[in-house]
Every structure is written in structure tokens, then in C-alpha cells.
């Protein structure tokens with residue numbers, strides 16, 4: 001039940017350290033001697049020196065028992081290859097890929113990535129918006145850092161949707177009025193992101209909802225979704 | 233009407249290049265010889281070799297005619313000092329500061345920064361959330377990159393609020409039903425960020441609203457706010 005991190009560059013290293021911090025067991029794969037030296041400086045990390053695009057290397061990292069694989073290689077083509085190999089070996093694993101180009105997003109997803117993250121693009125975009133719309137950047141930072149007291153953006157799975165809501169619309173949930181939480185987006189069963197989902201969208205147990213709210217509001221929403229009932 | 237960038241490290245360099253890309257005139261201040269060499273490699277950049285914490289250096293960068301100053305020095309104490317000096321010299325300038333520590337946020341704001349941006353913290357936080365809530369990260373990335381067709385998160389100033397809304401509440405605006413756009417946050421007159429602003433908050437011309445919507449929805453919202461009228 002460990003996490004495999006492929007590539008120990010700046011992003012892979014940061015991911016590994018944060019995962020350790022959160023109590024995860026981490027197995028790093030990298031072929032470069034210089035990376036291995038850096039990995040050795042963190043005694044908690046397990047590692048394999050090898051090429052993560054090779055089946056035998058992923059197998060020796062025990063991919064069949066891993067809960068997630070992060071591929072953070074600076075070369076998007078290599079990440080695509082890792083995704084394909086990993087998905088073939090372990091159909092159910094969560095695969096998260098770093099991408100350096102916006103155009104790689106769909107390719108990586110078709111290759112098997114559940115999520116594609118673009119840290120460098122993000123930095124550039126942030127900086128570009130600084131002068132024109134700094135408040136938007138700061139607002140998004142604060143959401144991510146959750147530094148506004150109590151309020152979070154979380155994802156809520158609809159997999160336990162109460163029977164009374166099956167076939168009903170978002171409007172029928174009446175989330176904002178009943179719970180105070182705000183559904184600002186959803187990810188549908190095909191992996192598409194939808195902002196401000198229209199109230200007439202029919203709920204599906206495969207949806208992930210993105211909900212903004214404080215702990216109390218989010219608890220009310222979860223109760224509403226899973227039981228169909230709510231006592232204020 | 234130029235932008236001053238203090239510090240030409242990784243963040244300052246990226247900010248400068250993006251600003252040039254957006255047609256801004258940029259004056260960089262840095263004291264290190266190694267930074268000056270890097271600045272010289274971008275012929276469009278104007279620069280001053282000197283210490284940005286000194287009044288005379290900011291004055292020679294013509295701060296009185298600048299529209300914004302970005303201080304991206306790796307040392308938060310130096311950024312605080314630049315903010316204080318810049319705010320003293322130019323009470324109306326927009327000041328954006330980089331920060332490497334969450335605790336510096338309030339200090340930088342008290343020193344005069346309008347906005348505080350934390351790129352490194354953000355990277356770490358992204359990575360930490362990858363395994364537990366990757367969809368949230370990807371969703372926020374997509375908002376920032378605006379890669380979902382048509383939908384944007386923008387800030388809308390209330391400075392031109394129609395007379396009919398002065399003293400009225402957010403509920404009175406009826407934004408979601410009338411425009412389809414979604415107010416997910418606001419920055420109040422004291423610079424505090426509020427998520428999911430409660431419908432009974434009274435509108436103030438000093439508010440900035442954070443609104444999620446497509447171009448059509450946002451145009452409707454702007455018309456609503458500024459004229460009080462709306463034809464669907």
C-alpha cells in the first residue's frame with residue numbers, strides 16, 4: 001500500500017518528501033547516479049535504481065500492491081510511457097503524471113493517467129497574472145493553502161448517493177440553501193471538468209463534486225448526499 | 233507606467249519574462265553580478281544594478297511613475313523592507329510581494345504589499361495533496377490555466393456599483409439566477425478574503441468579487457452590477 005515516485009528531480013523530490021511527511025511509504029525509481037545520491041540523503045526513502053519505463057522495474061517496485069504511482073520525469077514522452085506500462089501492469093492503480101506542456105494533458109490521460117499536474121506552467125501563469133489580476137492568484141493560493149480559517153475546497157464522491165437522489169438534478173439537491181456549501185465544479189464519469197455545473201444536470205454516482213465550504217457546511221452536505229435527509 | 237521587478241532569481245526572472253510577453257515595460261533591480269549577467273541576456277529588459285531596499289535606487293527606477301512593483305527577493309525580510317520603502321515613496325502604487333513563509337503574509341501586507349504570493353509553498357502543497365485529493369489540484373490548475381473552454385475565474389470590482397444596489401445585499405443581486413455566474417468569494421475593504429460570501433452581506437463599492445463563469449455569464453454580471461438592469 002505504498003506510493004511509487006518515478007523521477008527524483010525537483011518535483012519528484014518535493015512530492016516524495018511531502019508524502020513521507022503525510023506518513024506514506026514511498027519507493028522512488030530513478031536511473032541517474034546523481035539522483036540516487038540525493039535519494040540516499042533521505043534515509044526513509046526506499047529506492048530502485050533503474051528505468052521506470054521498463055515493466056521489470058515497476059514490477060520490482062511491487063506495483064501490484066501500490067496504491068498510487070506518481071511519474072514526475074522532466075520528459076513528457078517518458079511519462080507517457082510510464083503511464084502505459086503502469087496501467088497495463090495494474091489496472092486499478094491511481095496514476096498521477098507531471099506534465100511540462102499543456103498539449104501533453106490528453107496524451108497522458110489516454111496513456112492511463114488519472115490526473116495530470118503542471119507545476120511549471122502554473123508558476124508561469126501565476127506570474128503572468130500578477131499585475132493584471134493579483135487578487136485572483138492570491139485567492140486561489142489561499143484556497144490551496146487553506147489558510148482562511150475553516151474553509152476548504154474538497155472533492156466529494158457521489159458513489160454513496162442516497163437512493164432518493166438517483167436520477168434527480170443538482171437543483172433537487174438544493175445544496176446551497178440546505179447546507180451552505182457551494183458546488184463550484186464537477187468531474188464527470190468521462191473525466192471532464194465542468195465549472196458551475198448547471199442546476200439541471202442529472203446526478204450520477206460516478207461524479208466527483210468540488211465543493212467550497214467550512215467543516216460544518218461540508219458535513220451537512222455529506223449527510224444530505226448520503227442519507228437524503230438533513231436536520232439543520 | 234512601467235513595472236519594477238526587484239530580484240532576478242527564478243521567480244523574478246519568470247515574472248519579468250511573462251510581463252514582457254504581455255507588452256509591459258519592465259525595470260529590474262538586482263545587486264548581484266551573476267543576476268546582472270542573466271538580465272543582459274534579455275535585451276528588452278531595463279535594469280539597475282543596486283540594492284532595492286534603498287530609497288535612491290527605487291527613485292532612480294522612477295517608482296513615482298511606475299504602475300506596479302513586484303518584489304521577488306528570496307529573503308522575506310528584504311521583501312518587507314522593499315515594501316516599506318516603496319509604499320513610503322509612492323502611496324498609490326500596486327505592490328506585489330513574493331513570500332517564502334506563510335507567517336510573512338501579514339507582515340508584508342502591513343509593510344505595504346497589496347498582494348502576497350507564495351509560489352514555493354504552493355508547489356509543496358500541490359505535491360502533498362496529489363495522492364489524497366488529486367482532482368482538487370487538477371481543478372484549480374485548470375481554473376488558473378483557463379484551459380476549460382470559455383470558463384474563467386475573474387475578479388470584478390464593485391467600484392462602479394449601480395446606485396440601486398448601494399446598501400443592498402448579495403441576495404438582492406440574485407446573480408446566479410440572473411447571470412448564471414457564481415460568486416465564490418470576495419475581498420473586503422480591509423483586504424480579508426471571504427469564501428462563499430453569505431447572501432446577506434451588504435454590497436460595498438470597495439469589494440472585489442471573485443466570479444466563476446463563461447464570457448457571456450460574466451458580461452451579464454457586469455451589466456447587472458453597473459446598470460442594475462438586465463435583458464436576458
Ligand SMILES: [Ca+2]
Pocket residue numbers: 133134135387440
Ligand atoms: Ca485587484
Ligand SMILES: [Ca+2]
Pocket residue numbers: 155208365366367
Ligand atoms: Ca479523486
